[in-house]
Amino acid sequence: MSFRILITALLMGVAFTVPVKAADLQLQVVDKDCWIEIFEDENYDASDPHVKIMGPIEFATLKDVTGRDWNNDIESLIVGPNATVTAFKDKDFKGTEVAFTPNQRVPDLSKLKMGNDIESMKVKCGK
Numbered sequence: 269m270s271f272r273i274l275i276t277a278l279l280m281g282v283a284f285t286v287p288v289k290a291a292d293l294q295l296q297v298v299d300k301d302c303w304i305e306i307f308e309d310e311n312y313d314a315s316d317p318h319v320k321i322m323g324p325i326e327f328a329t330l331k332d333v334t335g336r337d338w339n340n341d342i343e344s345l346i347v348g349p350n351a352t353v354t355a356f357k358d359k360d361f362k363g364t365e366v367a368f369t370p371n372q373r374v375p376d377l378s379k380l381k382m383g384n385d386i387e388s389m390k391v392k393c394g395k
């Protein structure tokens with residue numbers, strides 16, 4: 269009898285676990301507000317290279333972000349409404365780090381002593 273209860277409990281556990289995981293995955297895929305836009309120049313200059321990156325994502329190096337070497341080249345950025353970003357001066361999430369909050373806009377990273385200096389980055393979804 270107790271063995272049957274155990275089996276039932278295990279089956280219920282599986283039934284409850286699977287939908288939750290599927291829901292999490294779906295939430296990540298459709299999170300259109302989780303992004304960062306990075307700019308090669310100050311003041312979000314759209315005439316110079318810029319790219320919008322969807323999160324969640326981590327870059328241990330910015331050597332190849334959508335086909336371009338972004339190491340030590342970002343001068344301004346815009347954080348999406350549901351993204352939290354940590355940027356590091358060195359690769360592999362090392363060196364001085366600065367955290368950016370949802371909707372934050374930074375027209376000139378040199379004021380944070382991070383202009384043309386970011387080499388790795390973590391983009392998390394949520395506040």
Ligand SMILES: [Ca+2]
Pocket residue numbers: 309313315316
């Ligand atoms: Ca320019």
Ligand SMILES: [Ca+2]
Pocket residue numbers: 307308309340341342343384
């Ligand atoms: Ca630059």
Ligand SMILES: [Ca+2]
Pocket residue numbers: 340357358384385386387
């Ligand atoms: Ca650097």
